[in-house]
Amino acid sequence: MHSPATPDTTDPLQRERDHLASSRAALRAMREDAQALDISDVAGTWVTAEVLRNQIERRIAALADLSDTPLFFGRLDFRHAISGEASEGAGGERFYIGRRHVHDDGGDPMVIDWRAPVSQSFYRASRKDPMDIDRRRRFGYTGGELTAYEDENLSDPAETGTASALLAAEIEKPRVGPMRDIVATIQPEQDEIVRAEVNGTICVQGAPGTGKTAVGLHRVAYLLYAHRERLKKAGTLVVGPNASFLSYIEQVLPALGELEVAQATVQELVQHVEVRGADSAEAAAIKGDARLAEVLRRAVRAGVTLPTEPLVVVRGSRRWRLPVYELTEIIEELAGREIRYGAAMEALPQRLAHAVLLKMEQGGEAPDDRVQDAVARSREIKALVKACWPVVDPAKLVLRLLSEPAFLASCAEGILTAEEQAAIGWAKPGRSVRSAPWTAADAVLVDEVTDLVHRTPSLGHVVLDEAQDLSPMQYRAVGRRCTTGSATVLGDLAQGTTPWATGSWSEALHHLGKPEAHVEELTTGFRVPEEVIRYASRLLPAIAPGLAPATSIRTGTDSLAIRRTEPAEQVAAVVAACREALAREGSTGLIAADARLPLFEAALAEAGLAYLTPGSETTADTRLILVPASLAKGLEYDYVVLDEPAAVVAGEPDRRTGLRRLYVSLTRAVSGLAVVHAEPLPAELA
Structure with missing residues (x-):
């Protein structure tokens, strides 16, 4: 140098x-x-x-x-x-x-x-x-x-x-503030992903610290450079797991000169209803199952009925009659084509009017297109369409499906068991869309119905980060936004912490509508020290036995500290570890089980240590972030103090999910990790 x-x-x-x-x-x-x-x-x-x-x-x-x-x-x-x-x-x-x-x-x-x-x-x-x-x-x-x-x-x-x-x-620069770009440090294997062709979808399985998020963002910047006019017209989107994560990464693309890339969570993409309720883990998993797509398709088509009386259209002094069998053929042909419900509803009046015009020609008249349009708008045809192919309001349809057991049973016959139907039905349904107890999973169902009625516009490219946590129905919601475009899918199967977390990328890509996507694996870490990633990898046999442990170019022997305390001294020991970390340059993340956060809010205030929430930009005076374990995914801090690993595991509905949450929490450190515990560590870490 x-x-x-x-x-x-x-x-x-x-x-x-x-x-x-x-x-x-x-x-x-x-x-x-x-x-x-x-x-x-x-x-x-x-x-x-x-x-x-x-x-x-x-x-x-x-x-x-x-x-x-x-x-x-x-x-x-x-x-x-x-x-x-x-x-x-x-x-x-x-x-x-x-x-x-x-x-x-x-x-x-x-x-x-x-x-x-x-x-x-x-x-x-x-x-x-x-x-x-x-x-x-x-x-x-x-x-x-x-x-x-x-x-x-x-x-x-x-x-x-x-x-x-x-x-x-x-x-190794200290991580003060939001995420930075990595243009100066892109490695050859990362560069191959960044510069991959725009027409192809690529899936990146990346261990913690391998830079998969940065690779995805830089891929967007590269594609906008190489295919600007194409993507400018179609649009680009980055989908993240939560608002804190999006706040953390929001400065990367502007620093690269790209100011027009939209960012959203999956929940923001499906904001058709106001979410005010919460599902049990069982109900959320069922609602997120891909089988619900067929249930909803049946529900949308449930209102289509066949006529029982002929259609009679009056034009001047003459009456033109279409028999029931002709009307039935027209409606069944439209229903069998599996086009969008709304498109079929718009086509039906013209199909009926065309059949009437054929009768008029047979009767010696010479109607033109203007006559067909007039017939299509006639009172008689409007009434028939309304009766046989009624308008579908997506939110009202899902409201009915979840609040009327008989309707759900008819649509879910042969797909969901009676127990599964009971699990997803609303015990206290709202009387209207506005008062209904909508959950996050319900909003995705409404989005599915919305697409069944009218096609969702497709973007040119979508980056989907932390994708391992999405349900099949959420994958479908994102996939609708890039049906004619491409996608970059980023995630780590070992970090899946939802009850519906995906088991394989082939399954996830199938639900996304991109089964042909190429899967790349990044296993060399550039952020997490080798000592830390090796310690966290002890959990892999239990949480993702098929994945190879990650390695790191960051060697050293002073990046990991495991400290045992007495239960009465646990909170004080964590606060002391935070003071020790803050004495060094960079950011410090205190990660704790969600239920234990109030303990540290009070303890940090009493100790005079100012702290921020995840996604907030640190300052020279405030470099401590208090992080609930549920929001730690995707974030990085120079130093991490992890409180009570056993509590992190116990905070999840099952042990495997809890161990995955712990794996995420252990791998947020860039320079040093201090694990402070009074309870015995999980056996998998031994």
Whole structure:
């Protein structure tokens, strides 16, 4: 690693600082050019003017220079020139790799976007395959100031490869504030996933600390770079497990210049009804079962009836009659096509009107399309459609299904047992959609019916994180949002903590509607220390026997502490461990079973330790976060103090789920983990 020598222009580090200053000046000029654009003589109408104005505003926002974020983090010196690119020096070409493209006033690149094809070599080149790279340079920063660099001479066979100190330092930076991007530390196996084709769905099974969430977010940024127009029109979405998680990751894409990617939880996607109730674990598992899709399909079609009387349409002085058998054929043909219920309902009047027009032609008349439209809107046909193919309100239909045992029994015959029907029925149903005791699982059922009636619009790409916790019906809800697009599915089977957690990715991808998806496994950790992940992996035989234990590049012997206390001293010992962690740089997460949180709220207040809730941004004065075990998934802290593992396990409805919750809690630490317990540790950790 090269450190500052003398601050003159012959110093290589100073030259790099000069390039950084010039690049920042060029970025400011690019932003000023965008701000100075005058569209008064360009836009033809107020609509086009508004569209252009919005595009310019987004461009200005994307060109913002974040002073504490490195504009570039690497440099590539090629051995030979690359056609079509600007050249520096007599040999090959030199490119600075950064978070966005920056060019000078002549249009020549000063910084190349990390997503550009030429940047791929920065992540994948090696001494075995140098990809025509002579030298790869990494830069070290303190805040926004360039402070060091180190070189890898990939074309020199005499030079032995050593671990990058700057890469390790970047990975191990304290986690104060929300999640950061990882553009400077993407590894070759991660880069392959990030740059995978837009048309294919990819599933990433990743152990804790392998960077699967970051990979998914960077994949979105890459796809928007490579296929912007396509995805801009269709839209992109990141789906996370809870609001705390989404708050934690919300700054990653804006830091990469992507400001228009939507974020939501599954529950926010299905906000058709107000959730005010809660299911038992048994009821939630049944409602989340894929069998409910057929029950709901039957319920939607239950209102379709066949006519018992002929249709008579009056046109002027003549009456046109369609017999019952013809009406039956038309309705049965529509019902048999399995098109959306609403689309069939809209097609039925035209089908009936067309049949009437055939009668009119046979009677010597010459009707045209206007006559058919008029017949389709006639009072007689409207009445028949209303009677035989009635309007379906999704929320009202699910309300009826869950509150009327006889209706549920008819729709669930041969699918759900009588006991299962009793488990999901409402004991005290509401009288209306507004007063009904809707649960989170019920809202997903309403979303399913909504799609059965009218097709859900499809997005271009969806990232689904912590996917192992979704039920089959929740997978279907997400899959509806990308039926014509692709998806990136992220998760870890060992971290499934819901009663309906998926048992295999093939099963999950089937319910998502992406059975052809390619599954990649990340087992090398970059965040969690080896000592911590090895300790947590003792639980794998009990919670996910098919998964290989993760390894970590973070070696060391002082990252794990197991402390036994007396029951009366447990809370005080946890608070003391928090003080010890806060004496070091970075964030500290105190993770405890949900039921024990009030103990620590009182104890921390009494000790004068200010704390935040998950997803909140830490500050220099407040770096302690009090985390219920149920919300720990997906979050990271420099230091974790874990209270009473046995209580974490006992807080779940069954032991296996409890051990999975414990596995999640044990693997949130980036630098150090202290486990404080008075009760015996679970036997699986021995």
